[in-house]
Amino acid sequence: MKNNDKLIENLKEFGLQENEAKIYLTSLSLGPTTILKLSKHSEVKRTTVYEIVDTLEKKGLIKKEIHGFKTLYSPEHPERLENSLESKKVLLSKLLPELEGKYHLKGTESSIKYYEGLDAIENIYNDLLKDLKPHDFYYAISNITEWQGLDEDFFMKNHVEKRAKMSVNTKLIFTDSPLARKRKQTEKNFNEEIKIIPENTNIHLDFVITPYKLVMFQLYSPLVALVIENKSMINAQKEIFDLLWNTQDN
DSSP, rough: GGGHHHHHHHHTTTOOOOOHHHHHHHHHHHOOOOHHHHHHHHTHHHHHHHHHHHHHHHSEEEEEEEEEEEEEEOOOHHHHHHHHHHHHHHHHHHHHHHHHHHHHHOOOOOOOEESSSHHHHHHHHHHHHHOEEEEEEEEEOOOHHHHHHHHHHHIIIIHHHHHSSSSOOEEEEEEEEEEHHHHHHHHGGOEEEEEEETTSSOEEEEOOOOOOOOEEEEOOSSSSEEEEOOOOHHHHHHHHHHHHHHHHOO
């Protein structure tokens, strides 16, 4: 069975238990055979083989054949594994809306999650847009030069431009810089409102507030982010943002 070790590990990735994988591989090698031979060649106890064969039969990977007084067990074609995966994908697609509904936090439930590395953090920004519904708010305080400079293609095309096409209330406060002033001039193009605070303001993060999440993204190495899901904190930070917004003239 040593030559089958890698295949067994691969089949376990498809959701089979180790002994199930052993029996299925043995049946592929032997063709129609008996429980006794399956046990001998797979080195799995005969009493266990009976249970496993029943399980594999339910999974559509082995079929039972009666030949006279003898019962033989034959493997189904390996493409059945692919069919099984497709069935699971269909089932998952049906379950996802319900699962996602349970995932979103309600009432006083809360969580704080920590992320490290640009790839993981870019996934956060993708999720921010997925959460948003028409007329939701998206508020941010940021050093736009540092934020956009980390990955201009992603943050502009995959985030800002996508957000611009959504019917959300976007308000942004940027520390002063040539890039911030340029974005201010084109704010209508991105369906956003922008105000600028003095460039000597010591902000080196991107701080985002939505109805569902607070994101604090440190814009220098190590690139880390905190995502907070807590209604009270979100509401408090939104109030603070509104106060700051209303004190700015530009």
